[in-house]
Amino acid sequence: MAPMTRSFSRDGIPGDNVASYYRRRAAAGVGLILSEGTVIERPASRNDPSVPAFHGDTSLPLGAASSRACTGGGKMGPQLWHVGAMPDKRISWTPNVPVESPSGLVAPGIARGEAMSDAAIADTIAAFARAAAHARRLGFDTLELHGAHGYLIDQFFWDATNKRSDAYGGKSLKERSRFAVEVIRAVRAAVGPTSPSSFA
Numbered sequence: 423m424a425p426m427t428r429s430f431s432r433d434g435i436p437g438d439n440v441a442s443y444y445r446r447r448a449a450a451g452v453g454l455i456l457s458e459g460t461v462i463e464r465p466a467s468r469n470d471p472s473v474p475a476f477h478g479d480t481s482l483p484l485g486a487a488s489s490r491a492c493t494g495g496g497k498m499g500p501q502l503w504h505v506g507a508m509p510d511k512r513i514s515w516t517p518n519v520p521v522e523s524p525s526g527l528v529a530p531g532i533a534r535g536e537a538m539s540d541a542a543i544a545d546t547i548a549a550f551a552r553a554a555a556h557a558r559r560l561g562f563d564t565l566e567l568h569g570a571h572g573y574l575i576d577q578f579f580w581d582a583t584n585k586r587s588d589a590y591g592g593k594s595l596k597e598r599s600r601f602a603v604e605v606i607r608a609v610r611a612a613v614g615p616t617s618p619s620s621f622a
Contacts (some may be wrong), residue, residue, distance in 0.1 A: 423447055423452045423454070423455045423456065424456060425456045425457060425458050425459055425501040425566070425568070426458055427458045427459055427470070427473060428440070428443070428458050429470055429472040429473055430443075430472065431472050431473060431474040431475075432471075432472055433471060433472075434461070434468065434471060434472070434473065434474060434475035434480055435474070435475070435480045436474045436480070436484055440474065440484065441484065444457065444484075444498065447496075448496035448498070451496075452496055453496055453497065454496065454497045454498070454499075454563075454564075455496060455497070455498040455499075456498075456499055456500075456501050456564075456566050457474070457484060457498065457499070457500045457501055458473065458474065458501065459473060459501050459502075459503035459568055460473070460474040460475065460476035460484065460500045460501060460502060460503060460553075461473060461474070461475050461476060461503050461504065461505070462476060462477065462502055462503070462504055462546070462549040462550055462552070462553045463475075463476075463477035463478075463549045463552060463553065464504060464522075464542075464545065464546055464549050465517060465518075465519040466517045466519050466520065466521050466522045466535070467503070467504040467505065467549075467574075468505060468517060469505045469508060469509050469510040469515070469516075469517075470510045470512075470513060470515060471515055473503075476500055476502060476553045476556065476557070477549075477552065477553060477556060482560070484500060484560070497563040497564065498562055498563060498564075499557065499562050499563055499564035499565045499566060500553075500557050500562060500565055500566070501565070501566045501567075501568050502550060502553045502554065502557075502565060502566070502567050502568065502609075503568040503573065504546060504549075504550075504568075504573065504574040504575070505573050505574060506521075506522065506523040506524075506572075506573050506574030506575075506576075506577045507521050507522070507523035507526070507527065507528040507534040507535050507574075507577065507583075508528060508571075508572050508573055508577075509528070509534070520535050520536045521534055521535025521536070522535055522536060522537075522538045522542060522574075523535055523536075523537070523538065523574065523577050523583065524537065524538060524577050524578050524583060524584040524585070524586055524590065524591070524601070525537045525583060525584055525585040525586055525591075527577075527582070527583045527585070528572075528583070529582070529583070530582040530583070537586070540588070543590060543601065546574070546605075547601075547604050547605050547608050548608065550567065550605045550608060550609055551605075551608035551609055551611065551612040552612070553565075554608075554609040554612040554613050555612040555613065557613070558612070558613050558614075558617060563618070564617070564618045565609070565613070565617075567605065567606070567609065569602055575601065575602050575605065578590060578598055578599070578600075578601040578602060579595060579598050579599060579602070580598070581593070581598065584598050
């Protein structure tokens, strides 16, 4: 089952209703469940207050859903996410900290938020790794990194939203891929060489 945002986690905390939702899918024969996007431990990682956070105790109900999925014969993994400058067009909510992205752009020539500092980039990479390690501790079978649809990792790929002149920018896609590569390396180091993961 592919990730589908549901926005049922008030204040970012998934409740038993969320665990039950995934448990029912596993009981119905879904072999692999990827959770809806769950945000990493960065203040501006979300664009909706009701998507699940994936750090600390907030993600324990999702861990319970994973263990129940395994009991039912299925497997489960969280999708780890940072939305960058992308707003949620369904709601007008914004975080109480500046939105962050590679160059403070949400689209070509359209400013939103601020360009990430070197320290913000380093902490974001570390936050992806912490979330991956947390997934492993909670008993998830796999994980997925959301690197598409105009969210943070994807914003680094595109020359229209990545105007950086440092090591995370550049004229070629290869140069602009550095952020994604460093996230993947950090996640792999956090979960070990044998844990399956994907990038979508």
